[in-house]
Amino acid sequence: MNAFSQIRRNDQPIYLDYQATTPMDPRVLEVMLPYFTYKFGNPHSRSHSYGWEAEAGVEKARGQLAKLIGADEKEVIFTSGATESNNLAIRGVAEFYKDRKNHIVTTVTEHKCVLDTCRHLEQSGFEVTYLPVQKNGLIDLEALRNAITDKTVVVSIMAVNNEIGVIQPLEEIGRICREKKVFFHTDAAQAAGKIPLDVEAMNIDLMSISGHKIYGPKGIGALYVRRKPRVRLVPLIVGGGQERGFRSGTLPTPLCVGLGEAAEICLKEMDGEAKRLKKLQERMLKGLNAKLTEIVVNGDLEHRIPGNLNISFAYVEGESLMMGIKGLSVSSGSACTSASLEPSYVLRALGVEEEMAHTSLRIGLGRFTTEHEVDxxxxxxxxxxxxxxxxxxxxxxxxxxxxxxxxxxxxx
Amino acid sequence: MTYSAKLIDHYENPRNIGSLDKSSEDVGTGLVGAPACGDVMKLQIKVGADGLIEDAKFKTFGCGSAIASSSLVTEWVKGKTIDEAETIKNTDIAKHLALPPVKIHCSVLAEDAIKAAIADYRTKIAKKDETRDAAE
Structure with missing residues (x-):
């Protein structure tokens, strides 16, 4: 009996796409509910108890989130999700410091929202270096060091890749950035709540977090913005000056509360859950290898979150395989590009041949995945x-x- | 993506999977597409003494639409003369399976596969005639 059985309908396929999104944990829903109804106050209302009550909920959540990443609660601002956080971090920093600096370093395997933000900045005169990745999906630290110039304002490198689940060497990247005096932004949408993150130890200046990737609600995310030394941003959304002026607009109290609770549960259960998922990942791989030849795991298997497998099944086209495995919900190539016929740009960046990229499936395991489902x-x-x-x-x-x-x- | 019942039926119960002896004189083989593009079709026809296609087999690497398109054409070519088979149009295949716009190329590939198999068969016949003429 697991919590998922409360929300899963029996006629539904087995969900193995946890990098796309996660179901909300029923424990999260429970703490959110009062804020939809009787605790409905505007958290920015200062003149009555309705406002204070909502504000208390939001501030508790901010603290829960800060604790997950080793930050101070004043350094966490709420956004609509990781896409907004990534836009705000990169564009905000670039715009603020543009009189002195005009160069950004990122990687070719970032999420589309980082790459597209960079493309837009290129159009307004910024220069962007897109670092290649090695065959295992990880960046070459020397290449990073060499790419940073005295014009570089920010390095944006994702913590965990959404397609292949590989974990970049955050601590080393942070050290290089601090040494070279450039800001370090990391898109941690796939990392937060799954691997230990510490903005101090890793010298992270900006970090994007998503609610629905960590068993929290959709439509909410957060951005960590370092205060010492201070990182300045030009806001994307202006108005009432909420969230330290970085992000105006009334906060969605129930979503904030849900994100905070989701973060607390992740932190509390991280060690045990990582071990459990590692076992499931190994079980799946062992099971497949025992019965199939010519299957290849894309991306480093060791520096990887345990909830991800990206496998090429040679000589079998991915979409046709997905059509066959009707009892399973997985994704092929990148879920974000499933409307296009091009194979995944992430796999291509690893040097995976096009014909092998066409045969890949992304399998995501998570909190509610059972051994029986894996089998x-x-x-x-x-x-x-x-x-x-x-x-x-x-x-x-x-x-x-x-x-x-x-x-x-x-x-x- | 949502697919038509006919397409799903051909994907789940593909007709005429397999291979014919490609070195046989009465077998024409077409191999079209490219692995890098995500689609490869092999279509083979066996032509009887009466000039009718008596058997057809396929193997396809590709999406469900590609598999269904090739399965369908093996059914359609059987019993036809090669001239008749040559008139099968990709639009007919696309219409029959109700292919979504992004999958139209699968029907084009299936038409190419028929044409390639017929061309291979004709080349073999021409060669046979040449050898016979030379021998006479």
Missing amino acids: TAVDELVRHVNKLRAMSPLWEMAQEGIDIKSIEWAAH
Whole structure:
């Protein structure tokens, strides 16, 4: 019996897409509910108890979130989600310091919202260095060191990649940034609540967090903004000057309270949950390897969150595999680009051949995943990979010893 | 993406999966697409002495629409002459399976596969005629 059984409908497929989003923990919902109804005050109302009560809820949540990342509660501001946080951090810093500095360093495997923010800044005259990643998905620290110039204002490198789950060396990156006196922003949407984060030990100046990736509500996120030494930002949204002037607008009290509770639960259960997920990840990989050949895990397996597997099933196209495994909800390539036919830019950045990128699935395990679900998933994957390989001309050629690269394929 | 019942049926119960002897004189083989693009189709036809396509087999690496498109055309070409089979249009395939716009290329590939298999068969026949002429 787990908490998920309260919210999961029996006719639904097994959910294995925890990097896309997570169900809200029922414990989180419970603390949110009063703030939708009788604790409805505007947290910015200073003249009566309704306001004070809502404010107390928001400030408790700010503290819970700060504790998760080793920050002071005054350094946490609420936003609508990690996309807004990433926009605000990068654009806000770039705009504020633009008279003196005009260069940004990021990586090619960032989330689209970081890459797109950088592209927009390029159009208004900023220069951006997109660092490549190594075959395992991690950046080369020397390349980072060499990319930073006296014009660099901020380095933005994600903590954990959303497709392949690899963990970047945050502490080392932070050390280099501090040494070179540039700000370090990290998109921690996939990392917060899953791996230990400490803004002091890691010298992080700005950190983006998402509510719905940590079993909290959708529509809320946070940005950590360091106070000592102070990081200044030009706000994206102006108005009443809430959130230290960085983000105007009335705070959505129930969502803030939910995010805070979600953060507290993650922190409390992190060690045990990481161990449990590691076992499930190993169980899945072992199960697949026992029954299938020619499967490849994309991205470093060691420097990786335990809740992620990204696997290429050679000679089987990913979308057709997803169509087969109807009892499982996973994603192929990047969920964000599923409308396009291009294989994932993250996998391409690792040097994964296009034909292998087309065969990849992202499998996300999380708080409500059970051993039984993992075993069911393995069986279903094995069955459909075998079925599709039996009808794959590439598999047939490989079995006959024909090198697929030796054939002159017509591009179409 | 939501697919039509016909498409899902061809994906789940594909017709005529398999291979024919590609070295046989009465078998034409078409191999089209590219692994890097995410679609490869192999379509084979076996032409009887009466000039009719008596068997057709396929193997496809690709999305569900690509698998369904190739499965469908193996059904359609059977019993037709190669001239008739050659007139199958990608638009007919797309219409029959109600392919979404982003999947139209799958039907184009299936049409190419038929054409390639027919071309291969014709080349074999021409070669056979040449050898026979030379021998006479």
